[in-house]
Amino acid sequence: xxxxxxxxxxxxxxxxxxxxxxxxxxxxxxxxxxxxxxxxxxxxxxxxxxxxxxxxxxxxxxxxxxxxxxxxxxxxxxxxxxxxxxxxxxxxxxxxxxxxxxxxxxxxxxxxxxxxxxxxxxxxxxxxxxxxxxxxxxxxxxxxxxxxxxxxxxxxxxxxxxxxxxxxxxxxxxxxxxxxxxxxxxxxxxxxxxxxxxxxxxxxxxxxxxxxxxxxxxxxxxxxxxxxxxxxxxxxxxxxxxxxxxxxxxxxxxxxxxxxxxxxxxxxxxxxxxxxxxxxxxxxxxxxxxxxxxxxxxxxxxxxxxxxxxxxxxxxxxxxxxxxxxxxxxxxxxxxxxxxxxxxxxxxxxxxxxxxxxxxxxxxxxxxxxxxxxxxxxxxxxxxxxxxxxxxxxxxxxxxxxxxxxxxxxxxxxxxxxxxxxxxxxxxxxxxxxxxxxxxxxxxxxxxxxxxxxxxxxxxxxxxxxxxxxxxxxxxxxxxxxxxxxxxxxxxxxxxxxxxxxxxxxxxxxxxxxxxxxxxxxxxxxxxxxxxxxxxxxxxxxxxxxxxxxxxxxxxxxxxxxxxxxxxxxxxxxxxxxxxxxxxxxxxxxxxxxxxxxxxxxxxxxxxxxxxxxxxxxx
RNA sequence: GCCUGCGUAGCUCAGUGGUAGAGCGCACCCUUGGUAAGGGUGAGGUCACCGGUUCAAUCCCGGUCGUAGGCUCCA
Numbered sequence: 088x089x090x091x092x093x094x095x096x097x098x099x100x101x102x103x104x105x106x107x108x109x110x111x112x113x114x115x116x117x118x119x120x121x122x123x124x125x126x127x128x129x130x131x132x133x134x135x136x137x138x139x140x141x142x143x144x145x146x147x148x149x150x151x152x153x154x155x156x157x158x159x160x161x162x163x164x165x166x167x168x169x170x171x172x173x174x175x176x177x178x179x180x181x182x183x184x185x186x187x188x189x190x191x192x193x194x195x196x197x198x199x200x201x202x203x204x205x206x207x208x209x210x211x212x213x214x215x216x217x218x219x220x221x222x223x224x225x226x227x228x229x230x231x232x233x234x235x236x237x238x239x240x241x242x243x244x245x246x247x248x249x250x251x252x253x254x255x256x257x258x259x260x261x262x263x264x265x266x267x268x269x270x271x272x273x274x275x276x277x278x279x280x281x282x283x284x285x286x287x288x289x290x291x292x293x294x295x296x297x298x299x300x301x302x303x304x305x306x307x308x309x310x311x312x313x314x315x316x317x318x319x320x321x322x323x324x325x326x327x328x329x330x331x332x333x334x335x336x337x338x339x340x341x342x343x344x345x346x347x348x349x350x351x352x353x354x355x356x357x358x359x360x361x362x363x364x365x366x367x368x369x370x371x372x373x374x375x376x377x378x379x380x381x382x383x384x385x386x387x388x389x390x391x392x393x394x395x396x397x398x399x400x401x402x403x404x405x406x407x408x409x410x411x412x413x414x415x416x417x418x419x420x421x422x423x424x425x426x427x428x429x430x431x432x433x434x435x436x437x438x439x440x441x442x443x444x445x446x447x448x449x450x451x452x453x454x455x456x457x458x459x460x461x462x463x464x465x466x467x468x469x470x471x472x473x474x475x476x477x478x479x480x481x482x483x484x485x486x487x488x489x490x491x492x493x494x495x496x497x498x499x500x501x502x503x504x505x506x507x508x509x510x511x512x513x514x515x516x517x518x519x520x521x522x523x524x525x526x527x528x529x530x531x532x533x534x535x536x537x538x539x540x541x542x543x544x545x546x547x548x549x550x551x552x553x554x555x556x557x558x559x560x561x562x563x564x565x566x567x568x569x570x571x572x573x574x575x576x577x578x579x580x581x582x583x584x585x586x587x588x589x590x591x592x593x594x595x596x597x598x599x600x601x602x603x604x605x606x607x608x609x610x611x612x613x614x615x616x617x618x619x620x621x622x623x624x625x626x627x628x629x630x631x632x633x634x635x636x637x638x639x640x641x642x643x644x645x646x647x648x649x650x651x652x653x654x655x656x657x658x659x660x661x662x663x664x665x666x667x668x669x670x671x672x673x674x675x676x677x678x679x680x681x682x683x684x685x686x687x688x689x690x691x692x693x694x695x696x697x698x699x700x701x702x703x704x705x706x
Numbered sequence: 707g708c709c710u711g712c713g714u715a716g717c718u719c720a721g722u723g724g725u726a727g728a729g730c731g732c733a734c735c736c737u738u739g740g741u742a743a744g745g746g747u748g749a750g751g752u753c754a755c756c757g758g759u760u761c762a763a764u765c766c767c768g769g770u771c772g773u774a775g776g777c778u779c780c781a
Contacts, residue, residue, distance in 0.1 A: 183776095191710060280776030281709025288778050292709050295776070327717075336754080336772050394780090439781090444707050445772090447779065457781070544781090556781060594781045625738040652738085660742035674740060684740080692741055 115270070115302075116140060117147045118263045126150075128216055128263045142302045152177035154214065154265040155274050155300040156184045161256035162203035163296070166196075172258070173235040173284065173293055181299035185282055187235065192279045192294055200296070201276050211269030212254040216262055221248045224259060235284070273307035274300035277314075317551050322603035323450040329608050329665065331599075331616070332451065340448045340455030342596055347616035350645065351602070352595060354614050356436065358488075359460060359592070366481060368432040368462060373414030375438060379404040384569055385413040386505050390538040394441045411437035412563075412588055415463045416570050424574040429584070430466040430474045436595070437461050451600035452555070458595040464587040465567075465574070471585060475521035475543070475560060482545055482558040482591045489605065494546045494554065495527055498535035505538060506565040514562040515541040537588075539565040549605045557593035557601070562586075609688065612668040618705050619646040620662045621683075624655055624674035631678045635671060638698060644705050663688065669705060 116139035119132040126140060140147045156175035159182070163170055167188055175184030186192075192200075221243060227250075228236040236259050240248065251260045253268055265271065276298040284290035301307045318324075326332045331348035334341075344352065360370070376398060382388045387395065387409065396407040408414060415433055424431060440456045447453050466474055486493050497518055500511045518541055522529050529543070536542050545558035563586040566572075573581040592598040602610070612618055619639055623632035632648055639646040647667075649658050655672065662670045670686040677683055677695060685693040685701060 193711085278775055279710070282777045283708075286778070288708065292777080294709080297776080334773095339772065441780080444779070446707065446709095446777080448773090453780075459781070559781075590781075592781095597781060622741090624740060627738080654737090654739055654744060655741065656739085657743055658741095663742055670741080672741065676740085686741060 114141055114143070117142055117150045117265055117270070126263050128214070129266045130213070130215060149177040150263055151265065151271070151302070152182040152300055153260075154268075155271050155298060156182035157214070157251065157253065157256070157258055157260070157264065158204050158207055158268055158271055158274075159184045159200065159276070159296060159298060160186075160258065161207055161253060161268075162200045164256060165203055165207075166199060171233055171235055174239070175258075181277070181297060183282075183295050183297045185284070185293040185295045187284075187291065187293050192296060197276045197279060197296065201274075204271075204274065207254070208268045208271050210254065211267050213267050214251055214253045214264045216249055216251055216264070218247050218249050221246055224248050224250060227257070228259070271300055272302055273304045274298055275307060275311065313551075317553075317604075320551065320604045320607045321450075322452075322600040325603050325608040326451070326600075329603075329616075331603070334450070339445065340443060340453075342451055342454055342456075348599065350616040351610065351614055352599060355592075355595070355598075355602075359485075362481070362484065363432075363434050363462075366432075366477070367430075368434040370434045370436075371415065371418050372435060373408075373411060373418065373437065375440070376405045376407050377414060379406055381413050381417075382406045385416075385566065386539065386569060387413070390503055390505065394443070396440050396442055407440045408437070409439050409441045411435050411439060411459060411461045412463060412566060412586075413570075415461075416566065416572065419463075419465060419572060420570065424465065424584075426467060426574055426576050426582075429574070430464050430470055430587075432462055432464045434460070434462040451596045454594075454596055457597065459590050460592045460595060462589050464589065465572070465584040466587070467574075467576075467582070468585055471517045471562065471587075472521045472524060474587060475518065475562075476525055478560050478587070478589050478591075479521070479525060479527070479543075482560075485591050486545070486547060486558075489602065491547045491549070491605070493548060493557075495522065495529040496532045496535075496544045496546065497522065497529050498532040498537075498542045498544060500541065501534045501536050501538065503538055504536070506540070506568075510564045511541065514564055518543055518560070518562055537561050537563075539563045540588075547601060549601055550607075551604065555597065555601050557598060558591045559589065559593065561588040563588055609666045610668075612705055615666070615668050616645065617647050617665070617667050618644050619669045619671060619701075620665075620667045621646065621648045621671045621673065622655065622658045622662070623649070624672065628673050628675070628678060632671075632673050635673060635683060635698065639701075639705075642702055644702070659686065669701070671701070 116129060118126050118140040119129055120126050120137045120140060121132070122135045122137050124137070126146065140150065142148055142151050153176065156177065160172045160175055163184070163186055164172065167190060170186045170188035170190070173185040173187060175182060221240060225237060225240045228240060239259060248259060249262060251258050251262060251264055276296055278297045280295050280297070281292045282295040284293055299307070299310060301310065326348070329347060330345050331351065332342050332344045335343060363370070379388070382395070387406070391409055395409050398405045398407065414437070415435060418433065419431075436458055438456060438458050443453065443455050448455070464474060497515075499515055504511075522543065532544070540561050540563040542559050542561040544556050546554045547557050548554055567583050567586050572584055572586070574584050576582040602614075610616070621632045621636050623629050629650065636646045636648040649662070651658060659670060666688060668688045670688075672684040672686060680695065682695040682697055683701060685696045685704070687693055
């Protein structure tokens with residue numbers, strides 16, 4: 088069978104290593120890099136070490152997490168010998184391991200598995216690598232009945248493969264790994280869920296256990312607090328608590344916006360309209376439902392049908408729009424356009440409906456109808472680069488307004504697409520040219536473009552480091568062709584315009600969700616649904632409080648008057664929980680001096696103030 | 707769509723094979739207050755829906771819908 092491990096010698100080696108690590112101080116390396124730049128196990132590092140890799144390094148974390156996933160698999164195999172293990176990589180945050188077993192893992196199982204993991208870590212098993220012929224590994228895993236490992240091995244072409252052994256547990260793995268299981272100090276299994284073998288929905292569904300690990304208990308606790316914070320900021324929870332929106336059983340994926348949510352959206356859109364007007368955009372609106380023939384012509388019928396809703400009326404078939412472009416194009420075609428108008432920027436806050444699989448719906452982030460802050464820009468080919476730079480600047484303006492950091496991705500031609508190779512080539516290079524011209528770093532996303540053209544996507548990073556796709560810029564040579572769009576060029580000939588489809592916020596619904604979580608419900612004053620609440624101390628101050636409210640309302644400040652019969656403390660608490668930016672307390676003293684006592688949501692009591700001063704604060 | 711869990715008052719959640727409870731919220735009454743919870747009284751539930759087992763189902767079983775976390779897919 089597998090080569091017998093010379094236990095005492097290896098153990099001695101491991102002890103030496105641990106002493107060496109102790110000498111190096113608190114931080115112990117997780118792997119080493121040799122002179123020729125290869126990352127290797129500490130157990131095999133040999134004499135010449137270029138540098139050490141630590142947990143703090145990105146690669147170090149992945150090694151640490153990967154070793155923890157092996158620990159997880161070992162524990163599962165001890166508790167559930169019949170479970171087949173498949174793959175268990177490290178991921179962006181933590182690791183998972185997929186198992187094939189008829190026994191569904193429960194919360195209690197996770198606890199038991201964790202306990203077993205602790206025991207295995209205490210056993211401090213040496214994690215040893217062996218390089219063996221592929222055939223030999225195949226033979227071993229076949230004998231063990233580990234059919235998934237066999238499948239993986241059968242696809243490998245290398246004559247030699249590496250396996251890692253810790254105690255009785257053996258896994259096919261490239262490594263590197265920690266020197267021993269005892270090096271895994273703090274970990275937690277977070278969840279269990281289904282996952283298709285190799286991510287293919289035709290394959291069997293496996294059970295995936297997710298987890299995370301750290302070098303210290305403190306780091307783990309900090310991470311768990313971070314998860315709690317994310318839960319506290321969840322837009323679904325805050326949306327209900329702050330009465331911003333709701334989702335109803337009657338409309339899965341179709342959100343309902345309440346007055347306060349609507350106030351935020353309208354305030355946001357006021358800003359949006361103002362900025363778009365400044366930058367030369369005109370606004371249009373097109374119908375939600377249009378005849379089937381339009382969608383056949385645009386290509387949506389062939390390329391997007393499974394995501395569309397339909398309606399049949401008087402024997403005529405209509406499709407509910409999943410995108411705004413075909414409707415927008417009809418507006419363009421309603422008269423002849425001149426090159427002098429270009430770039431012709433037509434914006435539309437268009438409500439689109441897309442049938443999404445029920446399992447993907449998520450609050451406002453993933454819905455079945457949403458409002459795109461869309462625009463279609465018609466231009467001449469030589470204007471492309473400049474216009475794309477303009478749009479990127481507009482997106483940058485909005486993201487900065489909210490303090491979002493963002494990444495840019497360039498997506499290329501997908502499989503199910505239309506148009507010739509040359510057109511795609513030209514469109515894609517126009518986009519990368521614009522990106523390079525403004526010197527923005529970007530990542531290429533092969534095959535992720537729209538069916539009619541390549542695109543630049545903006546991914547926002549919120550305050551919890553999560554990324555959300557919002558803005559997109561899509562270059563399109565196909566749609567103008569399909570619809571035979573023309574314009575009168577300088578020389579009087581009819582030419583074909585190029586089209587840019589773009590959004591900045593993406594989906595208004597999703598953007599609101601992101602804002603809620605980003606601000607944890609404490610919206611900046613200009614965006615807050617209620618900016619000021621006036622609290623009279625006793626009934627006799629009601630009249631003065633009402634006058635203050637009136638004054639503020641006339642200045643277009645969103646103000647509420649609290650008329651409840653409650654103690655001041657209770658009223659303040661309630662307003663604080665509603666995250667209202669400013670609370671005005673008025674009692675005998677304020678009435679007498681014609682002032683208001685201002686309480687800032689974050690800073691607390693600011694003391695008495697003239698009303699005029701308050702106007703400045705609120706804006 | 708697939709896997710697993712969940713669905714009890716507006717919200718957060720207890721609970722039982724013999725048709726239900728708490729806290730918060732809400733309404734009313736008392737209290738007229740100075741920067742995060744004053745006191746009392748009361749209303750409010752087809753226990754998601756449909757079917758089955760049972761003398762009897764909110765509870766057990768099956769299905770449907772919704773929902774949570776993933777997978778696949780996307781703004």
